[in-house]
Amino acid sequence: MAKTHYQLIILGGGPAGLTAGLYAARARLDHLLIEKGATGGQVLNTHWIDNYPGFPEGISGFDLMEKMAAQAKRFEMNSIMNDAVKVELPEKAAKIIHLDDGSRLTCDSLIICTGAHANNAGVPGEDRFLGKGVSYCGTCDGPFFRNLDVAVIGGGNTAVQEAEYLTKFARKVILIHRRDSLRAAKVVQEKALANPNIEFIWNSRVTAICGDKEVEAVEVTATDGQVSRRPVQGVFVFIGITPNNAGLPLDRLRADVGGFIPVDTECRTCVPGVMAAGDICAKKVRQIVNACGEGAVAVLSAESYLATLEHTS
Amino acid sequence: MASDKVKHISDADFAAVISSAQPCLVDFWAPWCGPCKALGPVIDEVADHFAGKAVIAKMNVDDNPVTPGKFGIRAIPTMILFKNGQLINQITGATAKAQIIDLVNKAL
Ligand SMILES: Cc1cc2nc3c(=O)[nH]c(=O)nc-3n(C[C@H](O)[C@H](O)[C@H](O)COP(=O)(O)OP(=O)(O)OC[C@H]3O[C@@H](n4cnc5c(N)ncnc54)[C@H](O)[C@@H]3O)c2cc1C
Numbered sequence: 058m059a060k061t062h063y064q065l066i067i068l069g070g071g072p073a074g075l076t077a078g079l080y081a082a083r084a085r086l087d088h089l090l091i092e093k094g095a096t097g098g099q100v101l102n103t104h105w106i107d108n109y110p111g112f113p114e115g116i117s118g119f120d121l122m123e124k125m126a127a128q129a130k131r132f133e134m135n136s137i138m139n140d141a142v143k144v145e146l147p148e149k150a151a152k153i154i155h156l157d158d159g160s161r162l163t164c165d166s167l168i169i170c171t172g173a174h175a176n177n178a179g180v181p182g183e184d185r186f187l188g189k190g191v192s193y194c195g196t197c198d199g200p201f202f203r204n205l206d207v208a209v210i211g212g213g214n215t216a217v218q219e220a221e222y223l224t225k226f227a228r229k230v231i232l233i234h235r236r237d238s239l240r241a242a243k244v245v246q247e248k249a250l251a252n253p254n255i256e257f258i259w260n261s262r263v264t265a266i267c268g269d270k271e272v273e274a275v276e277v278t279a280t281d282g283q284v285s286r287r288p289v290q291g292v293f294v295f296i297g298i299t300p301n302n303a304g305l306p307l308d309r310l311r312a313d314v315g316g317f318i319p320v321d322t323e324c325r326t327c328v329p330g331v332m333a334a335g336d337i338c339a340k341k342v343r344q345i346v347n348a349c350g351e352g353a354v355a356v357l358s359a360e361s362y363l364a365t366l367e368h369t370s
Numbered sequence: 371m372a373s374d375k376v377k378h379i380s381d382a383d384f385a386a387v388i389s390s391a392q393p394c395l396v397d398f399w400a401p402w403c404g405p406c407k408a409l410g411p412v413i414d415e416v417a418d419h420f421a422g423k424a425v426i427a428k429m430n431v432d433d434n435p436v437t438p439g440k441f442g443i444r445a446i447p448t449m450i451l452f453k454n455g456q457l458i459n460q461i462t463g464a465t466a467k468a469q470i471i472d473l474v475n476k477a478l
Contacts, residue, residue: 101405189444197406200400
């Protein structure tokens with residue numbers, strides 16, 4: 058019979074999960090990492106990472122994640138490709154993970170690293186033009202917009218960085234932000250504000266994405282109510298993230314209103330033996346470097362928890 | 371390990387491949403697209419899953435501009451499912467293995 062019980066299960070194979078996998082493998086814990094699709098998580102969606110230490114020239118998102126996976130594999134991290142569709146956390150017994158193929162695994166301790174995904178803009182036309190001009194990934198889709206004009210929605214780090222990247226392809230990038238200043242890191246802002254191919258539209262929201270078969274324009278509504286139409290062939294949406302928490306017992310984990318999971322400084326949730334790390338946690342800073350840090354901390358907390366089980370059993 | 375069950379197709383043999391009576395899933399990808407490359411192992415597992423039952427194919431959009439243009443592809447990875455040459459369904463973005471398997475299953 059196939060093995061169905063583990064000391065530790067890690068959900069998700071982004072930066073947090075892969076670091077947890079590395080630490081678990083090196084600790085020789087009886088572990089399993091479950092990733093539903095592409096290993097690497099959200100980092101895959103970005104062309105270049107300039108703020109993860111150890112890479113003085115920066116590194117591509119794909120290369121960084123491939124290296125993280127390879128490093129964990131070197132220590133025999135055990136992983137499978139499967140979607141954890143439901144998690145049950147019984148009061149006394151082992152934690153239960155239901156997989157999409159109908160099978161069931163159990164574990165003594167669990168680390169949730171399921172991360173997050175991009176928010177939709179929630180405007181008319183967005184769904185209809187998905188893949189036909191609407192995008193959430195500059196590195197995937199930028200090259201389809203060579204010598205065309207595109208709009209970027211958002212004003213945080215991701216939006217401004219991706220706007221800058223898109224100028225490699227697009228003739229013009231129009232960044233539309235609902236406030237009158239950017240939230241991105243200062244170096245990121247300076248570069249973008251000095252880029253002649255980025256036009257900024259402040260205090261405005263995109264209220265519709267228009268076109269016939271493909272995107273032809275965005276409707277922009279300013280805070281003062283004025284409506285205008287800007288011709289663009291592409292719209293890139295970077296306005297924050299939503300946690301990947303489907304199937305998690307959110308009440309039991311006391312998730313916040315946004316669906317993020319609160320943890321203490323040791324990455325422990327309110328349920329004994331359940332840790333969380335990375336973007337799924339209720340916290341302010343969501344970066345690769347702290348996702349990795351939390352992944353490591355979570356494994357050390359899992360080890361402490363497992364040690365208490367040995368004492369009582 | 372890359373699966374030998376994934377068929378690498380081009381503009382030239384596209385029409386012949388999708389005209390198959392078996393469902394045919396085409397994954398449009400490019401070497402500069404991180405999520406596309408990371409989806410590679412997922413497509414490999416899907417191909418192993420459907421060996422003999424469905425055709426799982428990949429097309430590099432850099433080397434083959436005609437077909438992606440014909441389908442108005444402006445985002446990758448995009449997976450299009452065909453049967454008897456007809457477009458049945460389409461998904462854009464990195465997708466879970468189970469979801470891809472589901473899509474193909476419905477066309478079997
Ligand atoms: C475009 C973009 C640019 C960015 N740029 C930077 C940057 O320059 N520097 C920086 O530090 N940060 C950057 N970030 C943020 C950074 O990517 C995240 O903080 C980081 O990826 C969080 O890691 P994580 O492991 O918590 O989650 P994720 O990266 O979201 O990974 C979670 C993984 O879990 C898997 N998963 C989810 N649910 C399940 C389930 N039920 N079963 C199995 N698997 C599941 C997902 O498929 C995914 O692979 C950027 C983000 C984006 C979107």
